[in-house]
Amino acid sequence: MKHEICVVNDFLTAAHREKVCAAAERHGYTVRFFETPEAAEGQLGQCEILYSHYPDLLRQAPELKWYCCSFAGVEPYMQPGIFPNEECLLTNSSGAYGVTIAEHMVMVTLMLMRRIMEYQASMARREWIQELPIRSILGSRITVLGTGDIGSNYARRVKAMGAAKVVGVNRSGGSGEPAYDAVYPSARLEEVLPQTEVLAMAMPSTAQTAGILSRERIALLPQNALVLNVGRGSAIDQEALIEALNAGRIAGAALDVMTPEPLPADHPLWSARNVLLTPHISGDMTLGWTCDKNVDLFCEDIENYCTGRPLIHAVDRTLGY
Structure with a gap:
């Protein structure tokens, strides 16, 4: 069997390719690049390491020993039988998306607090309205549900902007991130929610x-x-959220993820009161830093894989992240 790495991603620059090749060639691996899954069709028979985000490619790689997903979310890979070799290692690219998604979260927090949607609507009507009361991150009580890379990047930013209290909530109740007050x-x-002015959700999709x-x-x-939700739409009872928004029982929501996606044109979420919707773009791969970090994480684990060390970004399939 050849020592072969296959890369099926469309965001890599020439510099990224050079970096991957340098990391691979130090350990005797050759690299084949494909920009689309169609281009890789029938080409993965001897692939040992695959760096991609197309789950359908797995069935074409019977010799695969390590799959690196270039996304952070890996729920498509939790299905039984999806890997031709059940011993195949799985890593994700968590760590590449914290900056861009946290910036999106700060942006939508401020847009809701400063009533930007309402001001934009009034300006579109050519009405000069100036007296809508606004709020600030300064002094706010913020709960971050999901304290991984994305949630903690957001926590650091809102803490630096003067949030009065930043509380993290996760599966275990522990975190080494100093931005959290608790x-x-x-x-x-349920103890935390009544004291929460901003609930920021950044969780993977798991049971x-x-x-x-x-x-x-x-x-x-x-x-x-x-x-705010930048994790997965399945985390929220969407019908109940719409009802709470329309009845004024909560002040607003910013959703980058929803159920289903794409959202049908006649879905009631479109017209819910004070909701800011974006089409799952908070982790957009057009940001250069995100792409650079993504490749860096893969190359870091190439070194680990080839020297027999544990993969830093390994996914625990029993947990789903």
């Missing part, structure tokens, strides 16, 4: 996160609460 296990989420923001938990949020 971290609680998800079993205690434990599905529906975590239920109708009952939405009802625990104060009337001035804002809900």
